[in-house]
Amino acid sequence: MMSWLRDAGFLAALEPEWRRELEGLKPVHVPARTTLFRPGDAAQSFVILLSGRIGVYLTGRNGRELLLYAVSPGETCVQTTLGVLGGAPYTGEAIAETDLVAVMVPPTVFERLMAGSSSFRQFVFRAFAARLGDLMFVLEQVAFVKVEQRLAHVLLDRADASGEVSATHQDLAVAIGTAREVVSRRLEAIASKGWIANERGSIRILDRAALTKMAAQP
Structure with missing residues (x-):
């Protein structure tokens, strides 16, 4: 064996x-x-x-x-x-x-x-x-890091090759140490910029460069 x-x-x-x-x-x-x-x-x-x-x-x-x-x-x-x-x-x-x-x-x-x-x-x-x-x-x-930056970082980290992030708002809240309601509001704001598509049970990244810039902000 x-x-x-x-x-x-x-x-x-x-x-x-x-x-x-x-x-x-x-x-x-x-x-x-x-x-x-x-x-x-x-x-x-x-x-x-x-x-x-x-x-x-x-x-x-x-x-x-x-x-x-x-x-x-x-x-x-x-x-x-x-x-x-x-x-x-x-x-x-x-x-x-x-x-x-x-x-x-x-x-x-x-x-x-x-x-x-x-x-x-x-x-x-x-x-x-x-x-x-x-x-x-x-x-x-x-x-020390703003919620938006932490959220952008975890979205990029969890995205597959096609840009799909299979995670609920609660999953993301746990990952960045905040409340689900806060994540939901931030995702809506990011989606309004056209950077992501916020769908039930998953999120699709549309503009990886913009999210990368957000995650790297000082």
Whole structure:
């Protein structure tokens, strides 16, 4: 049977003895929309994501959600790493945004890998630093960047090759840390300029250059 490590290029430098340790773990399939953890939960394993995308959200006291960061193959979850390393409980909620294939590394195996494999340590801390960078970007955006700029940025980021953005107004509000009503008003204003077509359940970008200029405004 082919080892799942063949598909995990981000672990290509792993030493042979530690590759054998991980090869004994079986990938699991997780359906889209599954809740992986909630605030207060304890970390049960370190997740190595092989395919799919996980969104990690923070919910405020007013019920408003904010997307903290997303996890794709080769990346890790800051909260899971902190939970497995230091026993910190989760403060956010993780949702499988697509079907996932992942390997769940038990804490005892994770600890042995961290102690014995320099390559694995490099992978964990490099990915941890990248996620912290994402969190700082979110903080900067919410604190200092206008809603219009954040909205233009997320529209460009989520658009496919044809310019279609398959997201509801609520999805976009969560992504930029504001209320759905605010997003709806801003989208109407942008549509009135002829830059987008605002349709039910999706948005079509008509003028990518204009949106790019809006996203880059100081």
